[in-house]
Amino acid sequence: MPRWIRSNALTVAMLGAFLVFLALQSVFGWQTHNEELAGYGAQPLSWLAYLGTGHFAESVFENWESEFLQMGGYVLLTAYLVQKGSAESKPEDQTDRPEDDERRAKPDSPWPVRVGGLPLAVYRNSLSLALLLIFLGSFVGHLLGGVVDYNEQQALQSGAAPISAWQFLGTSDFWFQSMQNWQSEFLAVGTLIVLSIFLRQHASPESKPVTAAHAETGA
Template identity: 70%
Template sequence: MRKWLWFNALSLVMFGAFLIFIVLQSIFGWQVRNEELAQYGQAADSYWAYLGTGHFVEAVFENWESEFLQMGFYVLLTAYLVQRGSPESKPLGQKDRPEDYPEKATSHSPALARREGWQQVLYRNSLSIALLGLFVLSFVVHLFGGTAEYNEQQALESGAAPISAWAFLTTSDFWFQSMQNWQSEFLAVGALIVLSVVLRQHGSPQSKPVTASHAHTGE
């Protein structure tokens, strides 16, 4: 058990932190929503009812959407673009690694990596496909959650009739929510790429070795 924990410590800590923070988000969001409902003379939601509201769904998935978009594009772009001096870039002049092709597969390689044809092509691009697929899923859930929240707010404030998800997609509200997250994600990754050219973190694979030159590119 101790060995398993050691081998999986990084993902366990990350997902553990995620669970803590999303529970805290739900608790504080529940309080905020009930304060808003009280201002309009509406009955408070139970905690479990709150988890199904547009208020919570929109807040969660508009952030997930930007995270998966950023990571999906980051994985894809680093396959083709380089940044001199950054460990986040592949080495200058490197095109494709021989290990990326089925003829270099061994008995220890994943089964799909040893196959020819569309299955092997799909597997070669599976990471970016999965991340961008999660972006699309999060985008759609954000859209429907945002529509529900928008309609409720309009009903509370002015008694306006609800609009469709398609209509909400064309509003500035929806795109403002998305853009305020998208821009921050690309800023953060861009800052990591550039700062890692000259700055170091001992022991981290996201950093070059402390003694490496600023021009050294790649891990």
């Protein structure tokens, strides 16, 4: 295995799986959408045309939205809250990490740490900020894709006049789509937090060592 792939294998595997499943989603979504159009007597779309529809955009972004909300929230909450015995939690008595002190900066530390001031203040929270910004972008993508799909559905069903994105934001349909994803994401993370107290996965950094006591907190 080439060294670059070996050193980045986890990222390559995750992004590779993402691209495969996104492509499959587009194919099955295209088939589903064309079946819906056929039910209304409308002309089917080509696969490329489907990629520009609200149906596809909404289905992609509503899932990204929930994923990045969960990850951003998780990063923030684990900075302040603990769960005794969980591999996903920092120890109860650990208020801060000594290595986070900028006075310990080394020549190869990231440049915001060496510069200090505002760059350091932003960098200290850059992971949660980045995840939450991606969440906001996905939220907007879900809203814009959703209103296009909603208007198309309304036009096919009843010939109703289109509504604006702002109006769609106030519909139960939009929030139903969001909540059904948000609740599942936080359930999955909460389950992992609790299960990591009692269960183990050999060699995984997300698990405590097999020999660790259940009450031991942190991986």
